[in-house]
Amino acid sequence: MIHELAPHYQRLMKKYPVVTLAEWQLLDNIATIKHIKKGDSFLRYGKVARYSAFVISGMFKFSILDEECNEKIVKFSFIDDFLANCESYNKKAPSAVSITAVEDAVILRINIKKMQPLYDLHLNLLHVNLQLYQELMEQQSEHQYILSLKSPLQRYRFLMERRPAIIQKISLTNIARYLYTSREALSRARLYLLDQTRNFCD
Structure with missing residues (x-):
């Protein structure tokens, strides 16, 4: 029908x-x-x-x-x-x-x-x-690659460059759980990258 x-x-x-x-x-x-x-x-x-x-x-x-x-x-x-x-x-x-x-x-x-x-x-x-x-297999493979990056800074930078929707829409606590790191370490990484961006713009 x-x-x-x-x-x-x-x-x-x-x-x-x-x-x-x-x-x-x-x-x-x-x-x-x-x-x-x-x-x-x-x-x-x-x-x-x-x-x-x-x-x-x-x-x-x-x-x-x-x-x-x-x-x-x-x-x-x-x-x-x-x-x-x-x-x-x-x-x-x-x-x-x-x-x-x-x-x-x-x-x-x-x-x-x-x-x-x-x-x-x-x-x-x-x-x-x-x-x-x-698509699911590709997403799993990408997540494994992200986790292979050595530091919270590198992992967060990857999301900024490749998956900005996650940065924009997801809470810092849940991003930390996705990146398998602490919220504190991720917060430091984010502040560092923001400072780098400001310095570049200046």
Whole structure:
């Protein structure tokens, strides 16, 4: 059945042009809009993943706990990004990752079990699924590279140059957890870089 799609699909159509209007409408039939308050989880530690989602508004963090139960952030997701833990879903295993809203958010939530049969019938959707998986691998690889940099200063400089959205939108505390360093060390690095910028401008 053909029906008019909500405005947020326009952005997704631009991001994933291979998917046809009819295919987006099929996806819309199995998707629901969900509001998530700041601090609430899309997926909690220890829960088996059953849903994926596109972010309509807001931001999310993907975090793990180290041996001492300290939070480490492995990824941020912004508007139009994809939320999922495919490993947990495929293995039917408790998630080691928590996906939490860092501000009030709205998502387009999809039941993965209902989505799976569409891949066999619509190769465009399968193509996007593979694209999303590739993007995830690239993000993980980049995060590992950032962590290989020796100092908080180098790590923060990388974000300034390559991922300014994180600098602009994410709190210093959460950036420190993403860079696996202390908030104090990161604050010193930020002040140093700001001084360098002022001196250069002077």
